[in-house]
Amino acid sequence: MVLGTEATKALWQSPGVEGKNTSNLKAWENREMAKEVYKQLCETTAKRGGMYPGVDISEFYELVEELFTPEEAAVYMAIPRGFNPASTIAENMGKSKEEVASILETMADKGLCNAGRMGETIFYGAPPFVPGIFEFQFMRGTSTERDKKLAKLIHAYKAAVNKTRGATKITFPPNRVIPVDRVVKAGNKIHTYDQVKSYIEKYDPLAVSTCFCRHEGKLIDENDDCGKPNEVCMQFGMGAQFVIDRKMGRKIDKEEAMEILKKTEEAGLVHATMNRQEIDFLCNCCSCHCMILKTALDQPKPGVALNSGFRPEWDTELCTACETCIDRCPANALTLSEEDVPEVHLDRCIGCGVCAMGCPSEAIGLVERLSVPVPPVDQKALREAMKASQAR
Ligand code: SF4
Ligand code: SF4
Numbered sequence: 001m002v003l004g005t006e007a008t009k010a011l012w013q014s015p016g017v018e019g020k021n022t023s024n025l026k027a028w029e030n031r032e033m034a035k036e037v038y039k040q041l042c043e044t045t046a047k048r049g050g051m052y053p054g055v056d057i058s059e060f061y062e063l064v065e066e067l068f069t070p071e072e073a074a075v076y077m078a079i080p081r082g083f084n085p086a087s088t089i090a091e092n093m094g095k096s097k098e099e100v101a102s103i104l105e106t107m108a109d110k111g112l113c114n115a116g117r118m119g120e121t122i123f124y125g126a127p128p129f130v131p132g133i134f135e136f137q138f139m140r141g142t143s144t145e146r147d148k149k150l151a152k153l154i155h156a157y158k159a160a161v162n163k164t165r166g167a168t169k170i171t172f173p174p175n176r177v178i179p180v181d182r183v184v185k186a187g188n189k190i191h192t193y194d195q196v197k198s199y200i201e202k203y204d205p206l207a208v209s210t211c212f213c214r215h216e217g218k219l220i221d222e223n224d225d226c227g228k229p230n231e232v233c234m235q236f237g238m239g240a241q242f243v244i245d246r247k248m249g250r251k252i253d254k255e256e257a258m259e260i261l262k263k264t265e266e267a268g269l270v271h272a273t274m275n276r277q278e279i280d281f282l283c284n285c286c287s288c289h290c291m292i293l294k295t296a297l298d299q300p301k302p303g304v305a306l307n308s309g310f311r312p313e314w315d316t317e318l319c320t321a322c323e324t325c326i327d328r329c330p331a332n333a334l335t336l337s338e339e340d341v342p343e344v345h346l347d348r349c350i351g352c353g354v355c356a357m358g359c360p361s362e363a364i365g366l367v368e369r370l371s372v373p374v375p376p377v378d379q380k381a382l383r384e385a386m387k388a389s390q391a392r
Helices: 006-013 024-048 058-067 070-078 086-093 097-110 129-138 145-165 196-202 212-220 237-245 254-266 291-297 324-328 354-358 379-391
Strands: 114-118 121-125 175-178 206-209 233-236 250-252 270-274 281-285 310-314 334-336 342-344 364-368
Touching: 024 058, 024 070, 058 145, 070 086, 070 097, 086 097, 086 121, 097 114, 097 121, 114 237, 129 145, 129 212, 145 212, 196 233, 196 254, 206 237, 206 254, 233 237, 237 250, 250 254, 254 354, 270 291, 281 291, 310 342, 324 334, 324 354, 354 364
Parallel strands: none
Antiparallel strands: 114 121, 175 270, 206 233, 206 250, 233 281, 270 281, 310 364, 334 342
């Protein structure tokens, strides 16, 4: 099967692609063909979904022309769902395996596709913009002129898309919070998927990279610094191997992973990931920069859009009304009652445990919040749960 329209095929056959073209007419034809390829890329990224799918606005084209060469865009579009070897993608394009494999390798280094080795073969996947391509751009934590340009273009695209659709309407939550497990009260059921340490114990390798959301903010404005630690985004298993191979992060051992975890909990960051039991990354989010948390906090009921399945409970005898928990809560879910005891607004509470971690009197513990649905097992189950909730 050969995929791609006449424009993508013509682009590949064009002498201009190989740098041999000298005529103005040919140059003009190539520009027109490239435009057509980016137009098709918009349709493809719209179908591939994610938090920021392709939208036919000028900000999209300004961004993708910086991210992808026309040839890379054509290869991205030819990658079928899931992970595929270069030979399958090349066959889809009617091209040689060597030619397509070389472009795929460059794309993986640029964070335009995923790549993972099984035995001798490398398999490639085409992630959506978010989670995926946008994050990959800033995980290295570098600050080149291109990084700064990309940060502005990505920021402008996200802002323009947000404007076209208003606040994202979340039906079944695509993301979830993992609570600070050491503040869960004894006697409450805590599953392995509720504990970051269970993923740290289970997976090898582990990797850490720069928080792309805080780094994006800094690339746009060097004075933008909320003071939270930056090198705290974790990847597990295959996801970790990808960022290690492509130098987007560094390999860490289990001991360092536990230290990073502790540092994020003390800093009041929220553990957030995809809303499934099988995960390959963990964000440690602040409320001022991070996409997952900020999107949920924009909702009328953040506690429904993003949750851990736990809620805080107070021992009023121990509470000294110091208000530290109120200041630490990233969701503004706490107020002080007339009786001088914190009270929680569950529509806003995401069940992170940041309040409990900071209480000097150890007056707060997390307890189960039974109304929160159990995370689907894997990506397929999450997709089905989201589809079913949209149909309702
Ligand atoms: S931090 Fe602890 S002691 Fe201070 S108000 Fe909150 S619950 Fe009370
Ligand atoms: S009250 Fe705030 S800090 Fe505490 S669990 Fe809820 S959202 Fe997190």
